[in-house]
Amino acid sequence: MQIEKVADHIVNWLKDYAKNAGVNGFVVGVSGGIDSAVTSTLCAKTGMEVLVIEMPIHQAESHVTRAQEHIAQLKKRFANVNDTRTDLTPVFDEFKTEVSLEGEQATVDMALANTRARLRMTTLYYYAGLKKLLVAGTGNKVEDFGVGFFTKYGDGGVDLSPIADLVKSEVYALGEFLQVPESIMKAAPSDGLFGDARSDEDQIGASYPELEWAMKMDDEGKTEADFEGRNLTVFKIYKRFNSSNKHKMIPIPVCNIPINLK
Template sequence: MQTEKVINHIVDWLKNYATEAGIQGFVVGVSGGIDSAVTSTLCAKTGLKVLCLEMPIHQSEAQVNRALRHIDWLQSNFKHVSITQINLTPVFDSLIEALPKVDNEEDRFMSLANTRARLRMTTLYYFAALDNLLVAGTGNKVEDFGVGFFTKYGDGGVDVSPIADLLKTQVYELAHFLGINQDIIDAPPTDGLWGDDRTDEEQIGASYPELEWAMKMDAENKTLEDFDGREKEVFKIYKEYNGANKHKMVPIPVCNIPEQLLNAL
């Protein structure tokens, strides 16, 4: 990959899109992870206004500290970057209290994890509307178009997706070139939705390089019968996530009404 040219291409694309739309800049949720660090840096390189939101919801201290150190680094390099910290933990806890109890606590736990992402999306759009900004998404190609590892109308609710055509390993290439803090590069990827440090790999059952391989094999129309051992296991994991999350990765289905039904008798 021609890393520097890819960076320049994304930065130019972001700047042109915002300028043509009459927008002042971007708002980015910074989590302490690699994707949000790279995305916020690319946005900052446009020279337009960038608002970084740090929005903990029962977040681990390590994640919060990585996010704050990254924003400090951004502000030391780009004068047009600002930060707003919003503690969404009380909001989340109040919502839990307001919602009715359910029989299966595991189902409730999963639903509330996605609710965290949706609370953050709501907060991002509040500030976007307030300051005439675009919400910049932080999803990469494997998450957004491979396994659907994101929350619908949560971190999937964005205006622009600067790195969604890059594999996770390519995002790391950009991070090294951009000089992203080493502690972010070294941190195992996590979606940060559980209030602990469980990693994406622990949740999915496969690493991002493995998923990238499976995504490539799927594009080549390979099937489970083509593999054995760990490769077969990884490909099975990929196909299961890809199938189950297809609804996130395709346009919203519209019920098209036959023309004759719309005409008066």
């Protein structure tokens, strides 16, 4: 990958899109992870207004520390970057008092995890509307188009996706070029939706390099019969997530009414 040229291409794409949309810049939710760090840095390089927002909900301390380190570095490097912090913990806790928490614990936990992401999306769009900004998504290609590892209308609810054509290894390469803090570069990827330090790999059962491999094999038309051992396990994991999360990765189904019924 021609890293510098890719970075310039994304920055110019962001700038052109924002100018054509008649907005002032971008708002990005920062989590202390590589994807949001790279996305917010690319947005900052446009020279347009950038608002980065930290939105903790019972967040693991390590995530908070990395997010704050990144925000401080970004503001030091770019005069066009501002930040704000919206603690959504009391909002989330109040929400839980108003809904039923009955059901299998794993199901309840997942529903609440997705609720965290949707509360953050609501916050981002509030500030976007207030300041005439676009919500920049932070999803990469493996998450957005491979395993669907995002929340529908949560972190998947965005105006544009700057890094969604880059797999995770390419995002890391871009992160190094963009001088993302070392603590973020070395941290295990995590969605931070459960209030603890569990990683994406803990949840999925495969690492991003493995998922990139499986995505490539699937694109080449390979099947389970082509693999054995760990490769077979990873390929099955990828196909299971890809299938079950397909509804996130395709346009919303529309029931088209036949002309003769109108």
